[in-house]
Amino acid sequence: MAKTSILFHFNSESGQSREQLKATVQAMVQQRNNDVELIGITNEPDELKKLVQEARPLKTVPAGQDDGLSIMLNKALKVAEGEFILLLDNMSTPVLLRKAAVDAFMMAAERSPDAGLFYASYELEDQGKVEEKHLLDHHIGRVRDNMDFGKVFFIRKETLEAVGGFDETVKYNVLYDMRLKLSEKQRVVRIANRYNGSLYRVQSAGKKANVFDYLLAGKDVQLEAERIVTEHLKRIDAYLAPGVFRDHQAPPAKEPELIASVIIPVGFRPEFIGTAIESVQAQTIQDIECIVMVNGGDEDPTAEVVRKYMKGGEKYNSKKPEVRLVVLDINNIGLCLNIGSKLSRAKYYVQLDSDDRLKPDAVEKVLKVFESDPEIGMVIGSYEVWEKKDNGELVRMKEIPVVTHDEWTDDNGRNNLLRINGAGAPRCIPIHVIKEMGYFSINDDSHARNYGEDYEMVNKIAEYYRIGRVWDPIYEVVRHGGGTDHAIDQNTVDRNDNAKDDMRREAILRRQVFNRDRKK
DSSP: OOSEEEEEEEOGGGSOOHHHHHHHHHHHHTOSOSSEEEEEEESOHHHHHHHHTTSSOEEEEOOOTTOOHHHHHHHHHHHOOOSEEEEEOOSSSOEEEOTTHHHHHHHHHHHOTTEEEEEEOEEEEETTEEEEEOOOOOOTTOOOTTOOOOSEEEEEHHHHHHTTSSOTTOSSOHHHHHHHHHHHHSEEEEEOOSSSOOSEEEEOOOOOOOTTGGGGSOHHHHHHHHHHHHHHHHHTTOOOOTTOOOOOOOOOSSOOSEEEEEEEEESSOHHHHHHHHHHHHTOSOOSEEEEEEEOSOTTOTHHHHHHTTSTTSTTOOTTSOEEEEEEOSSOOHHHHHHHHHHHOOEEEEEEOOTTOEEOTTHHHHHHHHHHHOTTEEEEEEEEEEEEEOTTSOEEEOTTSOOBOOTTOOTTTHHHHTTTSSOOOSOEEEEHHHHHHTTOOOOSOSTTOSSOSHHHHHHHHHHHHSEEEEEEEEEEEEEEOTTSTTSSOOHHHHHHHHHHHHHHHHHHHHHHHHHHHHHHO
16 A cells, blocks of 8 residues: 555646646656555546556546535545645646655654644745745644645645545635644644755746735635634634623723824834824824834934924924924834833824824724724724835825725634734724733744734734724825835745744633633
8 A cells, every 4th residue: 555645636727838747747756755656636637647657556536627626635535545645736836846755754754643734845946046935834823824835735644534634615725724624633844944955846936925915815715714714713722702801901090181192113214204293293183192202213313303393393383283202222113112102191092103194084083983882992994005106206006905904803803813914004002901911012022023013912902802993094004115014025024924923822822721711
């Protein structure tokens, strides 16, 4: 009996050339390990048999036109005789195994008998250029649906059968559902690569990382992914049921002087800060203040621009909300927000990044939501995405619709939040709730580097309070060449993903303890 059954797709309708399909097959045939059988999902069985030429045991299952991926994979799984399944996700791109790939996976399985799923770093070939893709390791917080696990999965067949094979009700997110379920049964192990140690190569047109990609996914895809992660959280006892919250503190009895403090952390952005301040002073609610936290020290030219809006400055207007300035010599966003919160004379904190703008009615609309329910501990708005051109012109990016995050629901938004990378902007929080949560992270969380402190805060608050929403756009995100989300490289993406995934892990562990305690 073959130790490993390799499941793969072989169809010219995939858009791959005949040579590309042939290369994928040849790489499987040339495996050093002889205990291998091939199982092709294909409508061209005769053509496939000609390529294999009895060099390996070969079985074929039909790729039915009306069959979803789960159905086709289950058909292949049913005829597989191997103790292990090596699944190639090659429906649309060639996947070329290195000759010792099966050996490496088998050795990993022997070393880790408690693991049910193995994945590996790989090479990506794009227009003749090859780069190594170093994948992140796995832990309980890796519940994002967009995490890169590569194109090859080595699975213990008994573990896959224990979770019921591939769920045939899943249409779009088959492999996401598979790896979450497998992770519930056994460990998930990554085989890393220092250099020239990838187990396979993918021939594909790569693309630059775009932090807005997840906003462009289809509604059906998003809803299915939400269902998958929700069921996963239920199975691992990390699900927060509707209406179930931790006990929270009562708000202070004494009313603050002002209704809102707009706190702006900024470093070396003198060309943007004036526009941000003016968007605060243009609010329909004027009972507010603007606290600008310059974090570039005394040499930061941003402070001089801010002083123009303060008493004695050329742009000072006593009839407009006061502008306050704090200069720090440490570039730490969480520290800026926390010190700003301590200095605040207001009831609520309102977020504003230095290169973005508030719509004139932003504070007004946020306050209406807070007033609608005293159990709301945070209000999150919706935003437009703008771009600053090289000539300084601001242009609305119409290809990105208003970002409402309407995947958020009152019943399940806080569970689905663990799957996605953001909740929206601006974020507005009662000052006493910030203090109750222990303030924002100041880069004292694993992997945090001025990133994700707001995401962590949303997750924490959602355990204690309802999250209110403003569905109208009240904020303008401005993308530009110097922005932290503009065409970021893979190392930065990985660092940011590690930071938020660690926050997800901590949230899941907190929820598991909370749910266990509730059952006592």
